Structures are given as structure tokens and as C-alpha cells.
Amino acid sequence: DAKTTQPTSMDCAEGRAANLPCNHSTISGNEYVYWYRQIHSQGPQYIIHGLKNNETNEMASLIITEDRKSSTLILPHATLRDTAVYYCIVSTVYNFNKFYFGSGTKLNVKP
Amino acid sequence: GAGVSQSPRYKVAKRGQDVALRCDPISGHVSLFWYQQALGQGPEFLTYFQNEAQLDKSGLPSDRFFAERPEGSVSTLKIQRTQQEDSAVYLCASSLDRASYEQYFGPGTRLTVT
Numbered sequence: 662d663a664k665t666t667q668p669t670s671m672d673c674a675e676g677r678a679a680n681l682p683c684n685h686s687t688i689s690g691n692e693y694v695y696w697y698r699q700i701h702s703q704g705p706q707y708i709i710h711g712l713k714n715n716e717t718n719e720m721a722s723l724i725i726t727e728d729r730k731s732s733t734l735i736l737p738h739a740t741l742r743d744t745a746v747y748y749c750i751v752s753t754v755y756n757f758n759k760f761y762f763g764s765g766t767k768l769n770v771k772p
Numbered sequence: 773g774a775g776v777s778q779s780p781r782y783k784v785a786k787r788g789q790d791v792a793l794r795c796d797p798i799s800g801h802v803s804l805f806w807y808q809q810a811l812g813q814g815p816e817f818l819t820y821f822q823n824e825a826q827l828d829k830s831g832l833p834s835d836r837f838f839a840e841r842p843e844g845s846v847s848t849l850k851i852q853r854t855q856q857e858d859s860a861v862y863l864c865a866s867s868l869d870r871a872s873y874e875q876y877f878g879p880g881t882r883l884t885v886t
Contacts, residue, residue, distance in 0.1 A: 695873065704776070704863050704877025705815065748814060757803060757870040759828065762814030 664688070665749045670767040673743075679736040681766050683749030686730045692753045694725060695760070696734045698745040705748065705762070708734065739770045774798070776878035778864050784884045785854045793849045793881045797866030804847050805875060806839055807863040815863055821847060822870055854885045 666684040673679040685694065693712050697705040709716055709723045711732075716723045722735040736743055748765040752758045777796045785791050797804050802823055807815035808831075817831040823844035832839070836855075841847040851858055861882050865875040 693873065702879075704865070704879055705875075706877070707874040710873045746814075754871040757820055757822070757827065758867070758872070758875070759805075759817050759820060760807075760815075760875070761817065762807075764814050 664751050664761060665763055667747075667749050667763065667766045669764065670769065672769045672771060673736075673739045675741060675770055675772050676738055679734075679739040679743065679768055679770070681734040681736075681747050681749075681768065682731065683733070684731045685749070685751045688729050688751050689753070691755060692751045694723065694729075694732050695750040695752060696721070696723065697748045697750065697760075697762075698743075699748070699765070700742075700745045708747075739768075741770050741772065744768060744770045776864055776866055776876050778862075778878040778881050780881060781879065782882050782884075784886060787855060787885055788853055790850065790852045791854055791883065793851075793862050793883070795847045795849070795864030795866075795878060797845065797847070797864070798876055799845075800868070801866035801876075802844075802869045803867040803872065803875075804841060805865040805867075806847070806849050807865065808833075809861040809863055809880070811860070818849070818862075851883075854883075856885050859883055859885045 695710040696708040699705045725732045746765040804821040806818040809815040820828040821841040836852045861880040863880045865877045
């Protein structure tokens, strides 16, 4: 029951910015956008989240369109260690943040 | 500090055997989740605990799956009469409370049913 759509895979050159898109056209007003990533053989790891404003932390930036129907995760200077599957999730605390991960985007960072 | 730990990391079971998978969440975390991840797929929600109360078990695939968290800390996921389709990685996650935005995941238990 994933409520987001992401490309299956993307490539990025090391040192360049990686821009990962996500469509969530049915997002409701109380749902946040979350991004997690999963490096091979590890559990998913939180990256960033937002409601309607753009957000930035030490790992990434999150750009949410004004209508909130899509967002982009930006890794400003991708490294080989950023190679992972990136999941875009919409969820609300009113449902205790039960996450539907979908299939995510496999980001391949190449030297 | 210590993160979420899971044991065993790998489990091989013959079809029809019962298995028990353990999750030790971060101390003090109220919320605990179990997810199932099939090969090449994203994690899928199984069940949710708030302290010792199992508030949602809508994702458990059959009545062969049972989860408990009797004292509100350690949780066990039990699968009875395992089938080949149960082969997957079982992930446990905990968060501080039900409103927390960050779920902390363990490394998972890889279950292979032969």
C-alpha cells in the first residue's frame, strides 16, 4: 500500500549532487514526508523529514513542492558510501508512523 | 550508546519448524515495530507495540505469526510451522514514542526456510 512513486534506480558521479525525486500525489494534510536509506545488509537509516517547508540537516536537503504532491531529496556531494536504496515514505503520527516503504530508488554512486 | 539489537542474525529452519526471533530495542523506547523484507523488496509492516500493548497486527501474514512484548521492552516474533515463503529478513525498529519521526532499526534476522 505504498503511497509514493520513485524511480527504480539512478546513477550519480562521486562528488556531484544526487537528486532523488518522489511523487506523493495523494498525501493528506497531516502526513509528513520521510526519507530513509538502506545500505546493503543493514537496517534502514533515517535521513530527513518535512511537512511543507524545505528542510536541511547534516546529511541532506529535502525540497517539498508547494502543493506537497512531490519532493526531492538532495545529497549535495555524493560519496561511494552513499550507494544505497533510498525510500520516500509519507506517514502521520495519528497512525503511530506506520511506514509503507515501497521499493525505493537504488542510488549507484560511481567513481 | 547501544542501538537496536536482534538475535539470531541468521536462522535456517526446516519447513514445519517453529522459530523465535528476538529484538532488544533501545532502552526507554516506547514504540516497537516489526517489518518483513523479502529479497529485493522494501520492508513491509508486520506489527506495532506501544509498551506491552500490541496496537496493530494488521500486517501479520497469517495466524502462524505471533509477536509479544510482555514487559514493554524485549520483543519476540514467533513463526509456527515455517513455510518457504516465510524466508525473508525480519527487521525490528524502535522509537522514543508514537509521535517520534525517527525509527531506529536493528540489523535484522535473515530467516531461510529449507
